[in-house]
Amino acid sequence: xxxxxxxxxxxxxxxxxxxxxxxxxxxxxxxxxxxxxxxxxxxxxxxxxxxxxxxxxxxxxxxxxxxxxxxxxxxxxxxxxxxxxxxxxxxxxxxxxxxxxxxxxxxxxxxxxxxxxxxxxxxxxxxxxxxxxxxxxxxxxxxxxxxxxxxxxxxxxxxxxxxxxxxxxxxxxxxxxxxxxxxxxxxxxxxxxxxxxxxxxxxxxxxxxxxxxxxxxxxxxxxxxxxxxxxxxxxxxxxxxxxxxxxxxxxxxxxxxxxxxxxxxxxxxxxxxxxxxxxxxxxxxxxxxxxxxxxxxxxxxxxxxxxxxxxxxxxxxxxxxxxxxxxxxxxxxxxxxxxxxxxxxxxxxxxxxxxxxxxxxxxxxxxxxxxxxxxxxxxxxxxxxxxxxxxxxxxxxxxxxxxxxxxxxxxxxxxxxxxxxxxxxxxxxxxxxxxxxxxxxxxxxxxxxxxxxxxxxx
Numbered sequence: 515x516x517x518x519x520x521x522x523x524x525x526x527x528x529x530x531x532x533x534x535x536x537x538x539x540x541x542x543x544x545x546x547x548x549x550x551x552x553x554x555x556x557x558x559x560x561x562x563x564x565x566x567x568x569x570x571x572x573x574x575x576x577x578x579x580x581x582x583x584x585x586x587x588x589x590x591x592x593x594x595x596x597x598x599x600x601x602x603x604x605x606x607x608x609x610x611x612x613x614x615x616x617x618x619x620x621x622x623x624x625x626x627x628x629x630x631x632x633x634x635x636x637x638x639x640x641x642x643x644x645x646x647x648x649x650x651x652x653x654x655x656x657x658x659x660x661x662x663x664x665x666x667x668x669x670x671x672x673x674x675x676x677x678x679x680x681x682x683x684x685x686x687x688x689x690x691x692x693x694x695x696x697x698x699x700x701x702x703x704x705x706x707x708x709x710x711x712x713x714x715x716x717x718x719x720x721x722x723x724x725x726x727x728x729x730x731x732x733x734x735x736x737x738x739x740x741x742x743x744x745x746x747x748x749x750x751x752x753x754x755x756x757x758x759x760x761x762x763x764x765x766x767x768x769x770x771x772x773x774x775x776x777x778x779x780x781x782x783x784x785x786x787x788x789x790x791x792x793x794x795x796x797x798x799x800x801x802x803x804x805x806x807x808x809x810x811x812x813x814x815x816x817x818x819x820x821x822x823x824x825x826x827x828x829x830x831x832x833x834x835x836x837x838x839x840x841x842x843x844x845x846x847x848x849x850x851x852x853x854x855x856x857x858x859x860x861x862x863x864x865x866x867x868x869x870x871x872x873x874x875x876x877x878x879x880x881x882x883x884x885x886x887x888x889x890x891x892x893x894x895x896x897x898x899x900x901x902x903x904x905x906x907x908x909x910x911x912x913x914x915x916x917x918x919x920x921x922x923x924x925x926x927x928x929x930x931x932x933x934x935x936x937x938x939x940x941x942x943x944x945x946x947x948x949x950x951x952x953x954x955x956x957x958x959x960x961x962x963x964x965x966x967x968x969x970x971x972x
Contacts, residue, residue: 517543519840520634520644522626522786525552526559526826527817528650529610531833536617538841543644544619545626545636551607552652554826557672560606562695564599565675566858569702573860580897590703592680599675628787631812646812646840649793649800650833651786653779653818660747661687661775667750668773671696681705681771685757687745689716691857693776694728698859701737708738708768710745710759717857721869721918723884723904728920731861731900748773781819796821804847806836814840823853852935856925861901864928867916867935873906881909883941883965885957887921889972892952898922903957905931905941907965912940922954930958941965 518540521528528544529551536542549556568590578585614621624637633643655670657663663670669677674696682705686697689711701707709716709732715725716732716739732739740761749756757768781798793808793815794801800808800815807814814836817829831848838845857863873880888899901921908915917931934944944962949955963969 515632515644516642517541517620517644519543519646519648519837520545520642521648521650522634523552523650523652523782523817523819524550524610524621525650525652525817525829526554527652527829527833528552528648529613530830531648531650531816531837532619533613533617534834535837535841536619538837540837540841542617542619543622543642544614545622545624545634545642547623547625549607550614550621551603551610553654555606555610556603557675559826561599561603561675562671562692562699563858564602565595565699566695568595568598569699570860572702577897590680592703593678595703596676625785627785628791628793628813631791631810646814648806648833648836649783649786649808649813649815649819650817650829651782651819652829653781653824655775656778656780658687658745658775658777661745661773663775664750667755667771668748668775670775674700674774677772683770684708684772684774685710685745685755685768685770686774686776688712688776688778689718689739689741690776690778691717691855693774694732694857694859696774696776697732697737698735701735702860706736706770708770709740710743710757711739711741712744714742716741717863719855720857720863720865721904721916722871723902724863724865724918724920727901728857728859728861728863731859735860745773779818779824783819805839805845806832822848823850823855825853825855828853849936852932854928854932856928858925861898861921862919862924864919864924864926865917866928866932867914868906869916869918870904870906873908873915878915879909880915881907881912881941881965883907883961883963885961885964885969885972887954887957889960890952890954890957892954892956893922895952896922903927903961905944905958905961905965907941912942913938914941914944919957921957927955927958930955 519535520543521532524544524546532544622636626634686693686709697707743761746758754769755773799821816832818824854866883905887893887901893899904918906916914935941962949959
């Protein structure tokens with residue numbers, strides 16, 4: 515064997531797991547055909563946050579007068595904004611490559627394909643062997659059958675991060691995290707944005723109260739939103755994109771410069787030679803057990819290539835559990851009911867656990883605490899009073915079932931509630947945990963107080 519363990523793909527699943535494997539003393543290798551760090555670092559999480567920071571700065575400049583700051587003439591330089599985003603992605607990718615060298619991880623550049631269960635060929639030339647091989651190839655943007663991405667008029671998230679010029683108008687199909695984040699960015703830059711969502715609510719996996727609050731914010735940013743609507747086809751034969759959209763019983767046409775398709779992901783399992791070793795898949799996703807082992811001894815899979823929650827931090831957690839299990843450590847399976855999600859719109863969204871509807875449908879007798887950001891001194895001081903914290907408890911056991919935050923720094927605040935759920939912190943324990951003043955985090959304590967009819971500030 516050349517190595518103890520080989521990872522195919524260096525995204526947040528592969529590179530994190532590879533480093534952990536090296537820490538545990540394994541001779542570790544990674545095969546990567548594209549950029550180190552995968553989609554998240556190069557074409558997803560990181561560059562989008564760089565773009566959204568530019569949008570936030572522009573938003574703050576527009577509001578500067580409210581804070582007593584006189585600003586002269588200003589305008590966004592779209593080319594420089596895109597360039598900064600790419601620079602940030604490159605810096606982070608190089609950081610991961612440095613960590614590979616620091617941990618003595620061997621990096622092979624090229625396409626990997628299974629020869630047998632212990633052997634990988636790289637670019638059809640070099641063959642490398644290991645006792646354990648982990649598939650961490652991630653996923654790509656899913657294409658609708660009637661809406662093929664051409665990269666020019668109909669684009670996916672990759673093209674949306676590298677457009678050469680700011681479009682005057684854009685139609686976004688899908689209102690999940692990618693769709694709403696990019697809609698907010700382009701709308702803030704000055705693009706006329708329209709969102710079309712098939713389901714009745716925007717960010718349809720979120721709690722309905724959060725969805726309603728975000729809808730208000732999107733409209734405040736002059737984004738047109740159509741829910742329970744479906745794009746039937748897009749005519750790209752002319753200079754503009756002509757999208758035919760069915761909205762209820764009516765059909766309307768929208769003329770835009772570009773159409774952004776953000777309707778989910780498809781796993782990257784093609785051309786890996788899985789058929790050569792008999793690895794089982796379901797709709798393209800690799801089937802694994804609780805510790806990410808496939809049906810073939812010595813082959814594992816983690817991240818977006820398996821049918822779990824497609825988030826970077828989930829892939830990282832899966833990778834660590836997988837490697838530690840291989841190393842013989844005593845590890846517990848991941849509790850997918852306690853996975854946080856964050857959407858970096860304005861305001862941000864942070865969620866974990868059940869929505870109110872899910873909890874009610876599961877038969878729980880609920881105790882709910884909801885506290886508006888507008889009642890916080892910090893929110894008033896910073897000029898951002900939008901949003902709320904909503905905590906959902908089992909009234910019988912006082913156990914936290916779900917938490918939903920929409921507002922300033924929601925993506926950071928949700929971590930407290932992930933820990934609370936993991937260790938069964940009750941509403942009374944949250945209420946009696948003194949939070950610093952003045953902070954946005956006080957809304958968590960206040961929401962717990964509201965759930966117990968002990969609220970002070972509302």
